[in-house]
Amino acid sequence: MTEDVSFEVPTIDISAYVAGDDMDARADVARKLDVACRTVGFMQIVGHGVPTRVTDGLAEAMDLFFGQDLETKKRSTAPAGANRGYSAPKSESLSLSLGVESASRMNDFFEAFNIGDAASLHPGLDLPTSVYAENVWPELDARFETQVLAYYEEARRVAQTMTHIFEDALGLDRGFFEGVTDHSIDVMRMNNYALPEGTVDLDGDLTGMGEHTDFGIVTILWADQVAGLQVLGRDRAWHDVAPADGALLINLGDVTGRWTNDQWMSTLHRVKPPIVNGTIQRRRSAAFFHDGNFDAVITTIPSTVTESTPDLYAPITIGDHIAQKLAGSRQGKLNESATRDAERVKSALY
Template sequence: MNAPFEVPVVDISPYVRGGTDAERAVTADAMDTACRTVGFVQVVGHAVPDEAAADLASAVDDFFALPLETKKQLCAPKGVNRGYTPPKSENLSLSLGLQAADRMNDFFEAFNTGAAVADYPDASVPLDPALYPENLWPAESLVPGFRQRVQTWEAQAGRVARTLTAVFADALGLEPDWFRGVTGHSLDVLRMNNYALPPGTVDLDGDLTGMGEHTDYGIVTVLWADQVPGLQVLGRDGHWHDVVPADGALLVNLGDAMARWTNERWMSTLHRVKPPVVDGSIQRRRSVAFFHDGDVDAVVTALPGTVEDGEEPLYPPVTIGEHISAKLAGSRDLQENTDAVREAARVLASAR
């Protein structure tokens, strides 16, 4: 009989507070096991202040409470991964090349911020403003303190993400600063998601999709979320399992870059959101994902020792920028991605 599905808990405090080599080794080993078996991790010991999380939640509430037409004024031009995304304007499944003609686009609404060209004045290569665009912020008079609250969380999540890459380096037997070489001008994005819509905006008769099946694109995602059901992870058993963050934990999952660097020793775990419907109404759910994606020019190819002699890597080399552009063309521009065959096959084989 298979063991019940669960998301492992990993304490990263030895990397946060300067633990001993032995303590760090225990953490790295636990992370390797979690990444080999699940790809989602409940991370504790991260030292993110409770106040920062509470301020983030209030910022999310304040922004999404604005009238829809006001929020739409913060929509970015097509192809720019910043600003407001209205409901039903994205389809995350298309980032895997999966068509769903009988299903509406994902009904979540979102607001994105992220790293801009100006954030990396010492970048080793010229940065494309299309991939490192400036942020769009609501006026201070509309949402007082919004920018400050969001940027405070962004800094905390970024610190956790960089700490995690140090854990990853030890877990994979790499040089301690290996990930610094591919994250000096990382394509980092913070995405705030809201899954509750006003009455009458959603037809509850069909296959309701809060956010379609997808993998994340880069190195690692640090997720704050309500303790509300809805997030589902595809297990190695081919079934979808509900995941709710534990008290005080941040949910962390791997992106495609890690799966490709490790030649699928570690997997970018497929996930989706299927919010609960209670008495014909959608229960509200919020989440905020920090995507630590890596440098636009970093080449992702199988690490030494991850490919058996005489075998070929599972994926051809690709830069972070090329990979993410193809994924975003699917999810945001609704163009089918033809470069995600392995991930799409796992979705198609799942017990949906």
């Protein structure tokens, strides 16, 4: 028999986990999610319960910040090493986090603003402030912080709901993820893909955000319905993905891939924004990364290891794993530990 490698990002209604307790309905959601995680690693969710006024508020806040001039935005840059505040265009190269060197060495042109949980939220744990850094808030209308945090908390709730579904889909005891996420490295990155004409030389190789996998457990993505996001399918081709009305995009990260021995897919994706009349069409997104506890050790779930499928990964802490990834994307260091990821990228590109 020939393996079906057709590409589809399924839409899954998770309302049974958000607003109901029908166990049959929940079992159906978990089954659909399991199929999506094994075949594509991406899905759209509806029935998530995030109010439209909150997503509208997020979009308004992003417009408020990114609409400022570059020098003003740079005042919100965090100290070196802190995953917070403003990142200017062409300051990162995400493909390096996968151990892949770009032939052009042109860094990704998106700009971003990051917030996340700080060590001060967990006073008894002595967490590293380089990872759990304090937020850097711009001097803007107070609505910015209020609207961003309102969505941040909703996205965190959705991420926690997704991990409950993961437990059911994987046959894990309820509470498995709570034990490794009670001081999770949660970060939200607001992205803006638009540069004034003449800022960069536009050509066919322009990269908004280079091919990469996300680092943690699960990503909750709000995005404009503008072309640009592409996902690598099992057919080794890149496929365009855009959210349906009111939907959030969900994808798995490397930590979940490691836990499941790659039975669930941490899928490669990138952003190749459209160019219209020599100008990049604007695209906004906000990715909430639910990455897990800094000191949690990723060890393969025993049920995913068989004689025909040996354990693919050595144990590693989530903190060490993410540090290796960030050293690539932020510091320009090729991630030499990402051999499996690099092979996947090269098989698609060459």
